[in-house]
Amino acid sequence: MLLSVDQALATARQWSTIAAIGDNELPLLAVDMRGVPRSFRVNNQDDELAKLIVNAPWVNVVVVDDDLDSVFAPLVDAFDVVIGDGTASEAAVDVTNADSCLQELAGAIAASPLASVALAQLLRVSHDLPIGQALHAESLTYAMLQTSERFQMWLAGRDNNTQFDPEEQAVTLDLAGSLLTITLQRPARRNALNVAMRDQLCQALELVDLDRSIDGALLVGAGSNFCAGGDLDEFGSTPSPAAGHHVRMVRSLPTLMHRVANRVRVHVHGACVGAGIELPAFANSIIAHPDATFRLPEIAFGLVPGAGGTVSVTRRCGRHRTAWLALTGTTIDAEHA
Incomplete structure (x- = not known):
């Protein structure tokens, strides 16, 4: 070899x-x-x-x-x-x-050859792009791979009967003085990121960005895990890859996390998978509990990290190590990270 x-x-x-x-x-x-x-x-x-x-x-x-x-x-x-x-x-x-x-x-x-090559090519061009342009490149690559045979086979193998609950309280806010605590509140689902959590977290981060009476925010997860990544039951639920790309650009959690990076501290624990590390990596301050573990699993699905990970993780540990983490899907602990 x-x-x-x-x-x-x-x-x-x-x-x-x-x-x-x-x-x-x-x-x-x-x-x-x-x-x-x-x-x-x-x-x-x-x-x-x-x-x-x-x-x-x-x-x-x-x-x-x-x-x-x-x-x-x-x-x-x-x-x-x-x-x-x-x-x-x-x-x-x-x-x-x-x-x-x-x-x-x-x-x-x-x-997963197509996704692996796409990841390598993406990181080569995006690692030194401005954040916004790098996120656009990631989203376009992600959308393209949603049409791949590998992802479609993975999707077909899942029993997906997703029922969207527009009333679900997926994120809670607690304001104590000038500190806003933002809590991911889906512990029964390991705080998997679904549409409700995405929209509510966007609203919370917009509040941090716009309300100058808030000096800072603390982002945490309820239960034994910070966030187990995107809710797999909602994968492939957008009308089309093009529509999904549009949504990611209009309601961009990575963009908001980057915008408030110096005003949000993130405390992570337990499983931090996919979006569960891709989003926190944008923050200037991350504190990891000793039991925290980190993993980027998307290549195995036929995709690339799609919650900003090719941008945020790359800018923390470099594109070479990001490529290794994403290609292998290996789990690393807090000490190693």
Whole structure:
């Protein structure tokens, strides 16, 4: 699975050898740069490889070590996921067994190839865009993937008889002096984010933004979990992907969270899945209980994170680590985070 840098360059020059996602070819280029000689820079081969992979229709993964020459930093940065011992590159995911990590990545990519490639391509272009533009790009990518076979198969396998309750009190507000406490109030559903919670949370954040008598807000979740992500019973319930994109732009929780980032503190605990970490990551201040766990599961559904995670999480830990978290769907604890 692991290619040398010379093999990787030869492969990248021939896109057709790896780009046929629909023809049982794994859209993954895994390169071993441990011990790569400085001579690889002859004839600007490192620059050529970097330019090829940043536009490639596959996921690029590199394995590095402490001995990596700093002259290769621009090439390493061009990859989507960097695996190492944590000291070779600031972007590296610290693992004890690179082969095991690669197998995990390959399995996840093979199960959901279109979403995996779309995520990598999205992060390449959006990681340094202004927040608003990056959120637009995420939403468009999410909408596009809602039409994919993988997501439609996942959706068809669910027993979805969603009954919307417009009267549901999904968010409660408590004003004590000038501090507004916003509580997610669906503990029986692990505070899964549904339409009612989205709309009520939008209203609460708009209040924080507009009412200057409120000095700050505290966002918490009732019960044993902060938020288990989007309510799966409502996935696919919008009339069309285009309509869903429009709603995400008009009623944008990520945009509001970013707007009030310096006025909202978030206390998280228990399961923080999908939106349960994507939204809090916009806040300037997050306090995690020791029992908090974090996961981005959307790739397994055939989607990308759609609650702002490709924007917020990326700006906290970088696009390379965000890609690894999203591709593998791995769960990390508060200490690791």
